[in-house]
């Protein structure tokens with residue numbers, strides 16, 4: 001039995017603002033055994049130093065181990081529906097040496113250079129999305145902007161034909177709007193996975209210069225990705241790169257709208273075309289209210305001591321990135337949003353061998369998105385009372401359901 005101490009976790013108030021609870025945990029129970037909404041018990045790690053160490057600790061496995069049988073099948077740990085959809089062999093679920101091999105193969109196809117070459121396309125996408133509402137004077141920045149942007153971006157990068165991208169938008173919508181309801185997410189995962197399998201099969205005979213063709217081509221000492229592995233990889237790129245980016249843009253814009261003096265700084269950098277300052281600003285938005293609260297699951301593959309707590313073999317551990325990134329032991333004045341912050345070794349993209357593979361793409365999308373919004377909507381403001389903002393309180397991810405804004409319409 002776990003004795004509940006301290007603040008309530010995972011309720012509605014927590015979803016709107018988890019930071020006071022995280023501050024309490026960091027101070028009083030830095031490695032805390034909590035009952036998650038699914039009923040599973042897990043250790044929450046909230047201090048920066050412990051979090052960074054845990055993320056790089058090889059004794060903490062990504063393989064669900066003893067949890068795989070019952071809990072994994074019902075989506076209580078891992079990605080809901082993934083067992084039924086057979087997408088188990090992806091990066092976030094495996095350890096070395098398999099992880100090393102798969103990561104090397106996908107890195108060969110998903111290079112920073114490929115992402116950099118993609119910049120004009122991302123800028124075109126952000127421009128087109130803002131065209132859709134700039135003349136109207138009001139918009140929901142989640143539904144009309146932050147949500148479609150990463151779907152179209154990743155679909156383009158993977159090489160999903162334009163005609164099929166609306167299907168992805170629909171499936172992604174099912175994933176987002178039914179999060180918490182397992183069946184809907186499972187169905188969406190299954191459809192995406194089925195489609196990607198067929199697409200890979202089709203492309204094998206007609207390789208192009210898209211990322212899926214790159215995955216099919218990728219080989220390592222003569223070893224190639226199997227069709228199954230390539231489909232799992234394409235799926236995890238979509239899955240890992242979707243809700244994260246939606247929430248980085250959504251949480252980031254909300255943070256700016258709540259801090260007018262920081263918003264003014266960002267506007268000045270956009271006007272001056274100061275991409276280096278904007279790049280730093282995106283890192284600070286990620287530290288201040290990043291989309292990933294808890295790094296994905298880890299399981300102790302042997303007994304270990306973490307922050308003074310004994311963790312038994314097989315027990316799940318969740319590293320609370322959002323708490324670590326507000327740790328006063330690591331960041332000066334951590335609750336202050338400072339877009340000019342220089343030393344910013346935040347854990348928003350994780351750390352160690354599972355460090356976010358899509359970070360260059362996420363950075364590009366966020367920079368382009370904020371730039372376009374600030375340039376085109378000069379007097380943008382929140383259109384509702386802040387108490388009316390609703391949060392999607394998933395376990396791993398945190399973001400707004402909608403961000404209604406108003407502004408002077410473009411002529």
Ligand code: HEM
Nearest residue numbers: 091092240241244245248295296349350354356357358362
């Ligand atoms: C891993 C954050 C966008 C692909 C991770 C991890 C974090 C993270 C924290 C590590 C999880 C762990 O250690 O348990 C983010 C954030 C993003 C973002 C905050 C956006 C703001 C993307 C994008 C893609 C992507 C756009 C791809 C298109 C991946 C992949 C992994 C990963 C494949 C697994 C890497 C591995 O296990 O080796 N991400 N991510 N992410 N991310 Fe991202």
